[in-house]
Amino acid sequence: MTYLDTWEEFAAASESLYQSDAVNFRFVWKYRHSDGKLIAKATNNKVCLKYRTDQIQDVKKLEKLSSTLMRLMVSK
């Protein structure tokens, strides 16, 4: 389990993780309103990448990464 320091790093690593093993890959985000925390996780059951934030601007980045991943999942 690795917490990455920047979102850019996390997004790039998630995308390449998806490319390497598309079938086992999943992307999860957890939102905890009471603590004001958002944790995003990308894993293929072997490698696990995580990113933790309490910043509102990261929501937009999460949205962008989600739609990129979803587009990758339905394409091909």
Next chain:
Amino acid sequence: MVLLKSYDSFLSELTKLFEETRNKNSLFVTIKRYDGRTKPKSCKGDKNESTGDNKCLIRATNGKRKVSYVAYASVIKGNIVGLKKKDKRIGRTKGKKTMATQ
């Protein structure tokens, strides 16, 4: 696990989950690739062939109740707007909270 057939009912369930987790608990949303297989792959000869077209499985849970939705390519492309809406929701509620604490 409730698999919802329509995108609108999934969104309204998701909104409910957001409201339920307002004061305690967390909301989890998972996306993964889904090929239509309902049974695991057999080691000898694969009888459960995947349907070929890729879909995207979206699951949401608050740890107690689960909802899921299978999105097809057309749905995803046509509903990016809807996705934005749900993500903005987080932003709004979060924004309110941070303002309140200031």
